[in-house]
Amino acid sequence: MADRWYPSSKTCSGCGTVKTKLALSEREYHCQACGLVLNRDLNAARNLAALAAEFDTAGSGPVAGRGADHKTPPARLVAAKRQPGTASAGQTGTVPPQGGTTNRVLARAH
Structure with missing residues (x-):
């Protein structure tokens, strides 16, 4: 990706000379150094x-692959299905597994 201020329109696609000023109304690029006359947008596209x-070096250089500039982070934990009642140790607010007992006293109604 070109920098926002890369002078693609102001640079001659023939010799590389860069103009200091180029009005937006100038639709043809005229190079004073080599004499190239070309549509402004075509000149910018060539640049x-x-x-x-x-940077297109088939997998090497600063834009290898799809423009990545850093390595892929290592794999993280993958979500797995948990069975009921298999909460992590120390986790609060969980229900005991079916058939399990709780430590509470049941009062008998009279």
Whole structure:
């Protein structure tokens, strides 16, 4: 990806000379150094294509793969289905498994 301020329109796609000023109303690029006359947008497209070609090295360089600039983080824990009553130790607010007993006294109604 080109930097926001990369001078793709101001740079000659023929010789690489960069103009200091280029009005938006100028729709044709005229290079004073080599004499190239070209549609402004086509000139910019050629410059961006050349920039991309510098980094297209089939899996190496600063934009390897899909533009990643860092390694993929190591795998994290994968969610797994838990069976009822198999809560982690020390976890509060859990219900005991079916058939389990609780430590409470049942009062008998008279």
